[in-house]
Amino acid sequence: MRTEALTVRFGGLSALNSVNFEVQRGEIRAIIGPNGAGKSTFFNCLTGVIGPTSGRILFNGQNIAGLPPNRISQKGIARSYQITNILPNATTLENVRIAAQSRRHAWSMLTHHADFHDIIDKAQAVLESVGLGEKADELAANLSHGEQRNLEIGIALATEPKLLCLDEPTAGMSASETHDTMQLVRRIATDLTILIVEHDMQVVMELAQRITVLHYGEILAEGTPAEIQKNPRVQEVYLKT
Numbered sequence: 001m002r003t004e005a006l007t008v009r010f011g012g013l014s015a016l017n018s019v020n021f022e023v024q025r026g027e028i029r030a031i032i033g034p035n036g037a038g039k040s041t042f043f044n045c046l047t048g049v050i051g052p053t054s055g056r057i058l059f060n061g062q063n064i065a066g067l068p069p070n071r072i073s074q075k076g077i078a079r080s081y082q083i084t085n086i087l088p089n090a091t092t093l094e095n096v097r098i099a100a101q102s103r104r105h106a107w108s109m110l111t112h113h114a115d116f117h118d119i120i121d122k123a124q125a126v127l128e129s130v131g132l133g134e135k136a137d138e139l140a141a142n143l144s145h146g147e148q149r150n151l152e153i154g155i156a157l158a159t160e161p162k163l164l165c166l167d168e169p170t171a172g173m174s175a176s177e178t179h180d181t182m183q184l185v186r187r188i189a190t191d192l193t194i195l196i197v198e199h200d201m202q203v204v205m206e207l208a209q210r211i212t213v214l215h216y217g218e219i220l221a222e223g224t225p226a227e228i229q230k231n232p233r234v235q236e237v238y239l240k241t
C-alpha cells in the first residue's frame with residue numbers, strides 16, 4: 001500500500017499534508033505522533049470513513065481514495081476501532097461470524113447450504129487465532145476488557161484483510177494482557193500487513209519493524225525503532241519527557 005500526496009483539509013487546517021507513505025506486504029509498521037498529528041485521519045482515509053481532499057491511496061495497484069468503507073473492506077483493508085465495535089448481547093462466535101459473513105454474497109448463503117457451516121468453521125478458526133477459542137459461546141459482554149479488545153481484532157480478521165489497521169489495540173490493558181496481544185499481533189502478521197497506532201513506546205519498539213512519525217499532518221521521520229529512538233527531531237517533538 002502506498003499513498004501519494006495524501007491531503008486532508010478541515011477548513012483551513014491541514015490534518016494531512018501531502019503524505020507519501022509506503023508499507024511493504026507482511027510488514028508491521030507503527031504510526032506514532034503527538035495528539036492531533038493526523039494518525040486517526042490517516043486511518044479514516046485508508047478505510048473510507050473520510051474521503052481525502054486530494055492525493056491517491058494505491059492498494060494492489062488500484063486507487064482506492066474516496067471509495068466507501070464497504071468497498072474498501074471488500075478490497076481487503078480492515079480496522080479495529082479505538083471505540084468498541086462489538087455486539088455485547090451476541091456470543092463471541094456470533095460476533096466473528098457476522099463479520100465473516102460480510103465477505104460472502106447473500107445469494108450464496110441461500111443457494112449453498114454448506115456455506116453456513118464453512119462460515120462457522122471459519123469464525124471458530126479466527127477465534128482460536130486471537131486466543132478466544134474457549135470463549136466461543138460466551139456473551140461478548142461477559143468477556144474481560146482485554147478479551148474484548150482481542151475480539152475486535154478477530155472481527156477485523158474475519159473479513160479476511162490483507163491490510164489491518166489497529167488503533168491503540170492495547171489501550172486499557174494490563175501488562176500481561178498487553179504482552180499477550182503483542183504475541184497475537186506477531187502471530188497474525190505472517191501473511192498480513194499491519195499498521196498500528198500505539199502510544200505505549202515499549203510496545204511500538206518491540207513490535208514494529210519500522211516506525212513512521214507524524215507531526216502536524218506530515219511525516220517527520222521514518223525508520224527502524226533504533227533509528228527513531230535516536231533521531232533528534234523526534235526526541236524534540238515527541239519522545240522528550
Ligand SMILES: Nc1ncnc2c1ncn2[C@@H]1O[C@H](COP(=O)(O)OP(=O)(O)O)[C@@H](O)[C@H]1O
Nearest residue numbers: 010013015033034035036037038039040041042
Ligand atoms: N472531522 C474533523 N473535523 C475537523 N477537524 C478535524 C476532524 N478530525 C480531525 N480533525 C483535526 O485534524 C487534526 C488531526 O486529528 P487526528 O487525525 O484525530 O489526530 P491524531 O489521531 O493523531 O490525534 C487535529 O487538529 C484535529 O482536531
Ligand SMILES: [Mg+2]
Nearest residue numbers: 036039040041
Ligand atoms: Mg487519534
